[in-house]
Amino acid sequence: MKIILDLKKSPEANASDYYGKIKKLKKKLEGNKDALADSLAKLKKLKQEKEKIIKKLETEKQTKTEKKEWYENFRWFISSDNFLVIGGRDATSNEIIVKKHAEKNDLILHTDMIGSPFFVIKSNNKKIPEKTIIETADATVTFSRAFKLGLSTTKTFMARPEQLTKEAPSGEFVPKGGFITKGKLEYIDNKINIAIGICKNKIMAGPSEAVKAHCKTFIQLEQGNDKSGKIAKMIANKLNYKNLDDIIRALPSGGLRVKK
Secondary structure, X not given: OOOOOOOOOOHHHHHHHHHHHHHHHHHHHHHHHHXXXXXXXHHHHHHHHHHHHHHHHHHHHHHHHOOOOHHHHOEEEEOOOOOEEEEOOOHHHHHHHHHXXXXXXXXXXXXXXXXXXXXXXXXXXXXXXXXXXXXXXXXXXXXXXXXXXXXXXXXXXXXXXXXXEOOOOOOOOOOOOOOEEOOOOXXXXXXXXXXXXXXXXXXXXXOHHHHHHHOOOEEEEEEEEEOXXXXXXXXXXXXXXXXXXXXXXXXXXXXXXXXX
């Protein structure tokens, strides 16, 4: 840096001039720093907004591009023996499952608890293995009120479609989603058993044996005190799945926790 002195002025006057110039430059520099900090803050905010928009677009794209199968209107899983199993979510879907989707050679499972879901094993005219029946019994009790009540098991029976009817004895009433059973019923041992993973780009929740057989990455769950929203976020992060609604919809009703 060159220092130019005015020979007509005294050393004190020259020093005073340069001191004044330095003060001006310092003030200007401080202003530039404030402007830079403000610009960086705005840039950070824009980046955050951009990331939110990208995330939203990815979620919308994932939802739009994935073809929805008919069974996704219900609870569902693929058994470890590759049988499709569907279950009711409420009285309406229970009614639809039994009336519309339970066919000859299929098997229907239900607990003795009021409000329990009906689960149907789609046989595709093949013999249904015992392993698939046990897995379906586990799913039936897991998605019943037993889970919310903290029970580990409850009585669960198996029947054929022709054993269920809406025809009530004289003086009795069959509510929506309920059915009268006929003939001998077979009760199946069961337990609370739930895992969740991604199968064919779709969230699948069901017995751990079935989920392990079809999902590369999965999380096992059990009864607990965490709300479904909190658990769903943990699952979304681990499975790298964007749609929280799909995850929440697949979970059983009641408090949850990740099984260690």
